[in-house]
Amino acid sequence: MNKPDDSANQFFVIEQIEMSSESEPEDLEDLDDLNDIKHEEDNLNDLDKIINDVKKDDYIPKAQTNERVTKGPGWKDRLEVVDDFIRNFLIKNQMNRSLEVFQQEWYELSQKGKLATDGMGQVTDVYIQNEKLKEELKYVRGELDKAKIVAENAKSTYDKLRKERDFHKMHHHRVQQEKRKLNHDIDKLKGLHLQYETKYEELSQKYSHAMKEKMLLKLERDRLVAKNEALQRSLQNVEEKINKEKEPGSPTDKLPLVDTKANTKKASTKTNTAFPPDDRPNPYAGTQIEPQNYRNAILNKTFKGHMMAISSMDMHPKKSIVATASDDFTWKIWTLPQGELIMSGEGHKDWVSGIHFHPKGSHLVTSSGDCTIKVWDFINASCTHTFKDHIQPVWGVKFNDTGEFIVSASMDHTCKVFDLASGKTRHTFRGHVDSVNHVSFQPFSNIFTSASADKTISLWDIRSGLCVQTFYGHLNSVNHATFSLKGDSIASCDADGIIKMWDVRMVKGRSQFDAGPYSANAVALDKSGSILLVGSDDQQIRLYNETTQKQEHTLKGHEDAVQDVAFDYNSKMIISCGSDATFRIYQ
Numbered sequence: 001m002n003k004p005d006d007s008a009n010q011f012f013v014i015e016q017i018e019m020s021s022e023s024e025p026e027d028l029e030d031l032d033d034l035n036d037i038k039h040e041e042d043n044l045n046d047l048d049k050i051i052n053d054v055k056k057d058d059y060i061p062k063a064q065t066n067e068r069v070t071k072g073p074g075w076k077d078r079l080e081v082v083d084d085f086i087r088n089f090l091i092k093n094q095m096n097r098s099l100e101v102f103q104q105e106w107y108e109l110s111q112k113g114k115l116a117t118d119g120m121g122q123v124t125d126v127y128i129q130n131e132k133l134k135e136e137l138k139y140v141r142g143e144l145d146k147a148k149i150v151a152e153n154a155k156s157t158y159d160k161l162r163k164e165r166d167f168h169k170m171h172h173h174r175v176q177q178e179k180r181k182l183n184h185d186i187d188k189l190k191g192l193h194l195q196y197e198t199k200y201e202e203l204s205q206k207y208s209h210a211m212k213e214k215m216l217l218k219l220e221r222d223r224l225v226a227k228n229e230a231l232q233r234s235l236q237n238v239e240e241k242i243n244k245e246k247e248p249g250s251p252t253d254k255l256p257l258v259d260t261k262a263n264t265k266k267a268s269t270k271t272n273t274a275f276p277p278d279d280r281p282n283p284y285a286g287t288q289i290e291p292q293n294y295r296n297a298i299l300n301k302t303f304k305g306h307m308m309a310i311s312s313m314d315m316h317p318k319k320s321i322v323a324t325a326s327d328d329f330t331w332k333i334w335t336l337p338q339g340e341l342i343m344s345g346e347g348h349k350d351w352v353s354g355i356h357f358h359p360k361g362s363h364l365v366t367s368s369g370d371c372t373i374k375v376w377d378f379i380n381a382s383c384t385h386t387f388k389d390h391i392q393p394v395w396g397v398k399f400n401d402t403g404e405f406i407v408s409a410s411m412d413h414t415c416k417v418f419d420l421a422s423g424k425t426r427h428t429f430r431g432h433v434d435s436v437n438h439v440s441f442q443p444f445s446n447i448f449t450s451a452s453a454d455k456t457i458s459l460w461d462i463r464s465g466l467c468v469q470t471f472y473g474h475l476n477s478v479n480h481a482t483f484s485l486k487g488d489s490i491a492s493c494d495a496d497g498i499i500k501m502w503d504v505r506m507v508k509g510r511s512q513f514d515a516g517p518y519s520a521n522a523v524a525l526d527k528s529g530s531i532l533l534v535g536s537d538d539q540q541i542r543l544y545n546e547t548t549q550k551q552e553h554t555l556k557g558h559e560d561a562v563q564d565v566a567f568d569y570n571s572k573m574i575i576s577c578g579s580d581a582t583f584r585i586y587q
Contacts, residue, residue, distance in 0.1 A: 083106060087102070208341060211341050215342050219378055219379050223379050223380075271421070272421070273405070276401075278463070282445075282486065284443065285488075287486075291530050292526060292528075294543050297553060298586060299586055300573075300586060301339060302584045302585075304582055305324050305582060305583050306581050307328045308327035308581055309327045309579040310324050310564075310577035310578065311326065312325040312396070313325065315567070315575070317357055317360075319361065320568055320570075321333060321342065322334050323355050323364060324583055329348050329351065330352065331345045331376075336568065339585075347374060347383055348374065350368050350370035350393070351369045352368050353394065353395050353396065356398050357399070359403045365397045367397040369394075371391060371392060372390075373385075373386070373387040373397055375406070375420065387408075387423075387425070390416065391412050392410055394409065395410060396408070396409045396438045397439070398439055400462070401443060401444050405418065405419060405420065405426070407441065408439065409436035412435075413435065415450050417462045428465075429460050429467070431470075432458065433452075434452055436451070438478075438481055440481060442487045442504075443487045447459055447460065447468060448462065449482075449483065450481070452478060455472075455474045455477065456472055456478070457471040471507070471509075475494070475498070479494060479521050480492065480521065480522045483504075485527050485529060488504050489501055491523045491532055493521070493522070493534060494519075496516050497515040497516025497520045498514055499514075499515060499520060499523060513551070515534050518536045518538040520535070520536050520537075521561065522562070522565050523535075524567060526567050527571050531545060531546075532544040533565045533567065533574060534565070535565040535576055539559065539561065540555065540562070541556075541558075541574070542555075558582070560579035560580040562577075573585055573586065
């Protein structure tokens, strides 16, 4: 709001006073005139108070215009006359006595008619503009003072922020120093960790060698005890024979001459072992075995068995012992469920892919990526046979039920049967058009099955060397196939995660389960033949019941693909191994 003009306000009041004075009779006495003048001066003082209140409350300067804006509907916009200008000047400078003298003299002359107000004129615009400029200057100086206060506040804020910046900068330098110190400590700890790892590996190797020597000593002791017992029996027989010869009347027979060289040569000549008969009975064929309940099985123990992935494993036929084969070129034997290392073997030049116990538990056969098959003797702690007939890596090996023959599966699309007595290959089975991934003997039979990457499963007779039957139905590479204990069923799994149960007599599929989309790497059957155990690439182990055609349980724990699964010899535990270099026990 703009400031109302002071002179206009005063002029308005004075004009009314003049009107009131003119209305009085001219013949008043001088005393009355003086009273009127005093009364009018009181009114002027009240007017000054009103003007000052208006200045404080309603005035906002307007620097961009020369117009005089008034407030309220009764105000007029007019220029200031000379007498009003003088009054305003005196009031503004607080010259009250001069104002009283001026007012008294002005009204005396005006009453007497000696004052010609019509020719006095008005105050020029220059003075009005000067007053306006002064007011604007005053207002601008006030704004300048406010701006100075704001600037001082901003400066104090800037100083505060600068101090905070310096503090944070110093704190940042301190944090950087601590970080460098921590990095130095971490590097130092890493060096110590490497030293401890080296020492740990050395101690682990020493422990492995000590356990191996302990097992070898134990085996050597057992061998010597058995040899001693045999010698004792032979000595007893010789003594009995000598005692009989010394008896009177006993004939004295002359011993024939023996050609030592001929006998040695004859003994060194190895002949092929005869294949076992086909009609040998299967003791489990007519038995009914109740399946175990594995629905509540959980992870019990985990053992870091090797430095690299464990590709295969096998259970001892008579004891709670497991053998593991690894990509670190070694195989190891462990006790269950303690997980104590019994023996380890080294000799392969590449990853060990398959492993299997002899039916009597005295030997072990392994297959490897170096295209060889090795037979290991526990008692003598040595490798008794090495077969090098395959031209590509060998994926798996199995003993037959008599332990006299070994069948192998290779990437060269063939299966071979080896005779342990002669150390020769008896048959080579050709028919698959892709890698043979797994082989398994039918219990107490001369028939074995082969699972191939050509999506088929074939049955072969080791006596004739011919293919007996082929099963079609898988849509991807068959990774694993195994017989039930009765020998009437085959369980197989493929790279799509499909598991199939086959009826050997009817030569057709009986049931199917889907564990996909991840590859199913291994399948195992319990003694009843109705519970399937499947290990997959998704780190899980699934249990299926063929009788109910449902999945019963899922076992977890592995951190990488599960490569092999098995039930222990009395079906109380589930054992698995995987690419995370561990084997695990579920109970």
